[in-house]
Amino acid sequence: MDAPIVIRLGQRARQRIATEGLQALDVAIVPAAAGGPKGLILHGIDKWLFGEWLPAAPRERRLIGASIGAWRMAASALADPVAAHKRLAHYYTHQTYPDKVDAAYVSRTVRALLDDVLDGHGGEALRHPLHRLAVITARGIGPLADTRGVRWREMAGFLLAAAGNAVSRARLAQAMERVVFHDARDDSAWLREQFDAFGTAFAALDETNLHAALVASGSIPLVLEAVTDIPGAPPGTYWDGGLIDYHLHLPYRRDPGLVLYPHFTDYIVPGWLDKSLPWRRVKDAALDNMVLVSPSPSFLARLPNGKMPDRADFQRYGQNHAARIRDWTFAIGESERMAETLARWAEKPDLKLASGF
Template sequence: MLRVLAGPRAFSHIKAHGLNAADVQSVVCASGAAKTLTTIGLDKVILGQWLKNIDHVVDLLGTSAGAFKLAAACRKDTLEWLDRFADIYCTQTYAERINEPDIRDTISWAPQELIETLIADGGDKEILSHPNFRLHIGTVRSFNQLASENVKRQKQAIARAALLSLQSSHSLRGMAERVVFSDTRSTKALRPIDEYPTHNVALDKKNLGPALNASGAIPVMMHGVEIETEDGIHLYRDGGMLDYHPIPSQLWPSNEGIILYPHFYDYLKWRWFDKFYPWRKVSASKLDNVVIFAPSNDYVKSLPYRRIPSRSDFKRFIKDEPKRIDVWQTAVQRSEELGEAFLELVQSGRIADEMVLLK
């Protein structure tokens, strides 16, 4: 039901000592829109139960829907807010707004509503003052054509970058810079080792909502988000463009503890365009202390339509929204089994026998 894949150092540690909450330094959640619903039950157990009574700091890093989910986990009642996140995400519908003149208005509305709910009524204060969790939100600062709100220019920029991505992982150079909005209480030192300019911005009540919004603002489909920082006002977009499945060692090279990665796949894709190339998977050398928990192939085949939820379901079920909602909610309900499987593995110590070494 649940696959466990570990980088070399994490593999050796767990073989010798098992996996304990005290070992965990970070939790990372990836972009993936509706795919993130696949692991809600697992997220709840890890973040809302297993790590609930820790006496040390755990840094949470996410982009797009992964960042939304981790922000929900930073509310006081983690279990309740992860349930609310899943419910709002599943039941979002564009049926009543589909006739708006700009499709970006329609699509941008749903995540804005979700984020506003997350931070309303003191939610922003809870997220920024969680006793143990420190939130980090990955975004992209846009330049040149990618910074234009003209859809035609954005499409040209994306098309050019897509072509360049065939040869290089730096196809967005000159159009995108990484900006990570981080809890000021974190001691993590952001030292990215790729070739993209990177900025670390203090996360506060003023920019929390905009940063979350920007982290999931897909180019062409959604409006960019203007955020003012110390070096001026810039237009921000989907953090998944540079960190589709964030790779901790590329941002925090000095990581020492175990990094948990509850994920919908048993592999990682670093850049946004990498998802189109089956051979581009992150190597074990970049995942030394990472442990990926992912649903098994058999588990996925047991879900409705034998697959995990996808943003494309909006089109697939365009004439039957209740059916899409039911499919997504079923995936969320079933994900509780993944959480139970996780607890059984770590509590019994069987994780040492069940995990696979990443290669």
């Protein structure tokens, strides 16, 4: 049977593993992509990674994510990460919506979902002895600086942003900036020197803004309401962090350690608006120290509908919530096979089974 995972290695990561093996102690950064329900396919790996493998080799690590990736990393930073990931998978899968729904309804549902996932333990993510959480959001500037919750303003602003992005990422940087909400014990120095066209602001996470930052990081334009004026952060309107950092193309090579990236696909594009632009796929030195793990095509082919869960399923299944929940639950269960295979590979890496970027 074909392997359920695909492994890609940057050149520096390959050299290090060839001489030293894959050591949990070498893992310095764990990124987590935006992507909504697609992140559920990494459930098995998340439980193994944060419940078994990494705790056996304690060291300070940066956990950085956008949208559902930020939620996954927040769950990973709680005192009982396995229980937190189980809550995330359960409550995310069981969210349901009526046939006609507005952004206010979706936002209320998402805020309640996050409450259920954190289960009153959100502060643990700020006090973890070793994990340093970072949550990526996108703050509107220019035409998106103040849409005042008016749908036509939002639509016009994002249409202009999308048109600009089709020309270049630098054009998108005229409509939004990255805001990183980071663990107060880690100044995120590796992100502070300019590395792309986007302005980047930083805000320390605390009890007053953690929930709002996590909601903002997953606030898809026109689907959810924007989050405004988050405590401790620059004033303004905040949206889904995946708009700028969909797959988190960040300057990882600035860290001497390894980047272990469980991902739902085997390539990286910078922003959400780039996902239909194959020429924007990244193959640069930023990935030199990365170990990227994703589901294989043969694994996905065996899932319901021949694919992982995605946001289009809400329309595909319509009001047949039971069928969607059944199929998503099956896919989440199958993700355990990915974790088992990765655990075996980590114990004895076979570099012949790993490709480059």
